[in-house]
Amino acid sequence: MLPTGEPKFRRRKAERPDEIVEAALQVFAAKGFAAARLEDIAARAGVSKGALYLYFATKEELFHAVVEQAIAPNIQLVLGLIAGHPGPFADLVRGVAERMAAMVETTPVGGVAKMVIGEAQNFPALARVWHDELVGPALGAMAGAIAAAQARGEVRAGDPRAYALSLISPLLLGVIWRETFVPIGAEPFHLPRLARQHVETLLQGMLADKDPCA
Amino acid sequence: MLPTGEPKFRRRKAERPDEIVEAALQVFAAKGFAAARLEDIAARAGVSKGALYLYFATKEELFHAVVEQAIAPNIQLVLGLIAGHPGPFADLVRGVAERMAAMVETTPVGGVAKMVIGEAQNFPALARVWHDELVGPALGAMAGAIAAAQARGEVRAGDPRAYALSLISPLLLGVIWRETFVPIGAEPFHLPRLARQHVETLLQGMLADKDPCA
Amino acid sequence: MLPTGEPKFRRRKAERPDEIVEAALQVFAAKGFAAARLEDIAARAGVSKGALYLYFATKEELFHAVVEQAIAPNIQLVLGLIAGHPGPFADLVRGVAERMAAMVETTPVGGVAKMVIGEAQNFPALARVWHDELVGPALGAMAGAIAAAQARGEVRAGDPRAYALSLISPLLLGVIWRETFVPIGAEPFHLPRLARQHVETLLQGMLADKDPCA
Amino acid sequence: MLPTGEPKFRRRKAERPDEIVEAALQVFAAKGFAAARLEDIAARAGVSKGALYLYFATKEELFHAVVEQAIAPNIQLVLGLIAGHPGPFADLVRGVAERMAAMVETTPVGGVAKMVIGEAQNFPALARVWHDELVGPALGAMAGAIAAAQARGEVRAGDPRAYALSLISPLLLGVIWRETFVPIGAEPFHLPRLARQHVETLLQGMLADKDPCA
C-alpha cells in the first residue's frame, strides 16, 4: 500500500534464494551434507522450513546450488590469472599461489571442499560439478602453462599435470588440515607462508638451469 | 540335510570382530560415517544387526575400531623408517615417499582418510585419534629429521614443518583425488610416479650442497 | 470431494497437547510406563508418532506432563480443604475423606498412582514429582492438622504422621484394589462407603473427648 | 568319576531352579517385570542366559514362579494364625498385625507386591495368582473372624470386609511408601509402630462397649 519510500524491511523475495544458499553454505560446511538439518539452515536464513521448498525442490538440489554458488565467483579468477599471464613462468606460479592462498583464507571454499570430499561417494553429481567446473579446468590450465613453459625451455622435463598438482597440493592440504585438525587443537599452518616457501623451493627444481633466482 | 551348507549360527567368536571391522571399513569408506547403515555393515559381514552389538557398543565405537585397525599396521612402519634412518637426508625422503606411495596403493588408508576428513566436525574424537596416532607423529618425525638435516647443513633454512607438509602433500592429495574424482571419470594419478617426480623436484630446492643461485 | 471429513493435517496446535496428554494418561495408566508404546498413544490421540515430538521431547517428558496434569487440578483442592478448615477436627476429617473418595471415583488419579508405584524405581523423577507435589504436602498438611488438634486437646497422643496415614490408607488401598484386582473379577469396594466407615471407626479411637477406658 | 566324598562344588541341579527364582525375585522386585533383564537374572543366579530356558519356558513363566514362590511360605502363616485363634478378637488382631509387620520387614514381599500392582494390567494371570492365593483368602479369613466377633457381640456392626481392609491398609501402604518414596529421600515409617498405633486406635472404634482396654 506504500509503494514508494524506502522498503526498509522488504528487500525480500529477490534476495531470499541467496540468503538461503548462504545459510546452507555455512551449515553444510560445518556439518557435511547428511548431518546438516534443513531446520538449521532455515533458521539461519531467517525463514521457515517450508519456505526452503519454494526455491529448492530437495536437500540435494540446495546442496548443488551451494556448490555452484561457492565456486562461480572464484573459478574465473584463477583461470583468468593463468590464461592471461604474459611474463615468465615463475612469476605466474607466484601470482597464482598468492591469489589462491588469499582465497582459501578469505572464503569458505575450504569448508565446501571438505564437504565435497566427504560426500562425493554418496552424491557423485557434486563431485562432477566440483571437478568439471573447478579443479579440472584449473589443473588443466596450470598443466597447460607448465607444458608451454617446458616448450619454451623454461621448465625441465616431467609430467605437467603432476607438476601442477605438486605446486598446489600443500596449500590444499593446509586447508584440509585447518578444517579437520585445527578444531581439535592441532597447530595450524600459516597458509600464505606455507605456499610461498613451497613454491620457491619447488621452483628451484622445476626451472631449467638458467638462473632461477632472477 | 547335508551337514555342511549355511548353518544359521556360526559360533566364530574369534573371527567375528575382524570380519565386522573389515565390512565396516568398506561401508564407512564408501558412505562416510553418518550415511553408513549398520544393517549394511552387518549384511556385508554376514551377521545380523544385533550381532554387531556383541562386539561393539555403538556405531561410533565400531568407527573407532575401524580407524585404529586401519592405522595400527601402517603407522609404526613409517615412523620406524624415519627414526631409524642413518644415511643422507635425500635417501630418507626417497625411502619414505616410496613406502608411503606403496601403502596408499595397497591399503584402504585413503578411504579412511577421506572418511575422517568428512566426519571430523561431527565426530571430533575421530579426528583426534587420526591426528594423535598418525599424522601428528608422522609429521613431527619428518619435521625433526628435516631440522636435523638443516643442523647438519644438508638442508637449507626454512620452516621444517612446512617442508614436511610440502614433501608429502601431493601424495595425500593424489589419494583424495582418487577417492573423490576418479569414481566419476577423472583421470587418476599414478601415485608412485607422482611421488617420485615431486620428491626429486622438491629436493633440488631443499638441498643445500650446491648453491643454484651462485 | 466434500470439504468436511478427515483432513490429513488438522492444524490444531492449541488443543493437541491436551489431547496427547489425555491419550497418554489412558495408555500409561493401562500399561505402565515401559510397556506403553508411543505409537499407541499417538494413535489414540489421532496423530502420528512424529507429532508427539512436536510437543514433548521424550517419552519421559510426556510421562511427566501426564503426572502433573493429573495432579494439578486435584491437589490444591485437598490442601485448601485442610488448611482452611475452621471447625472441629472430626468435621475436617469427614470432609477430606468425602472429597477424596469422590476424587478417586471421578478422576483417573488411581491409574496414575498405580503407574507411579510401578515405575518409581526405574524413573525416580516420577516418584519425586508425585511425592513432592502431592502426597508429601497432603500428608504434611494432615499431620499438621492432627498435631494442632492434639494441642487443642481434641485428639489423643500419638504420632500425627502415622495417624494421617491411618486415616487415608484404606481409601488408597481401595483404589489400588480396584486397579489391580477388580479387572480380574475381584469384588470391588464401594469407596465412599469404605472411607466413611473407616473414618467413623478410627475417629472413635482418635478423639479424646470421652475416655472409652473409663 | 568321584561319586563319593563331599561334592563341594556340585550341589547343582536340584537347587538350580530355586537359585534362579531367588535371583529373579530380586531383579523383578527392583525393576518390575518389563525392565528386568533376563541377562541380569542369569548373572545374579550364576548361570548362563540359556540355562534359564532349561527350567522356565518364558520370562512370564519365570515371573509366575517368583510370585508363587514368594507367596507360598507366607500365606499359610497368616491364614493359620487367623483360623486357629481361640481368644478374644482384639488379641487376634494384635497378633496378626504384629506378624504381618514382621513379615513385610523381613521378606521381599513388599517388592513383589509393588511389582504385581505395576504389572497387573499387562499380566492379569499374576494378579489372579496373587489375589486367589494370597490377598483373597487372607481378606476373607479376616472378614470371617470379624463377622464371628460381631456375632459374638464383640465387634460393632459394619461391613466386615471393609473393617478387614481398614485394619491392614496402613501397613500395606507403609510398604508401598517404603518401596516408592523412601528411595528418593522421603522419611520412612516405622512399620511395626505404625501398625500398633493404628490397630489400637481402630480397635477403640470397632469393639463393642464392653471395656476395650482389657
Add this chain to the structure above:
DNA sequence: TATGAATGAGTGTTCATTCAT
C-alpha cells in the same frame, strides 16, 4: 509468497529367545 503443524519412512539400539556345540 510464506508458514509450521503434521507426516511417515528410516535408523540405532535393546533384549527375549533359539540352537549348535
Add this chain to the structure above:
DNA sequence: AATGAATGAACACTCATTCAT
C-alpha cells in the same frame, strides 16, 4: 545339563518432505 553366540522383532526418536492455511 549347560553354554553363549546369534537372531530378529520391536521401539524410541529423527528429519526431509508435504500441505492446509
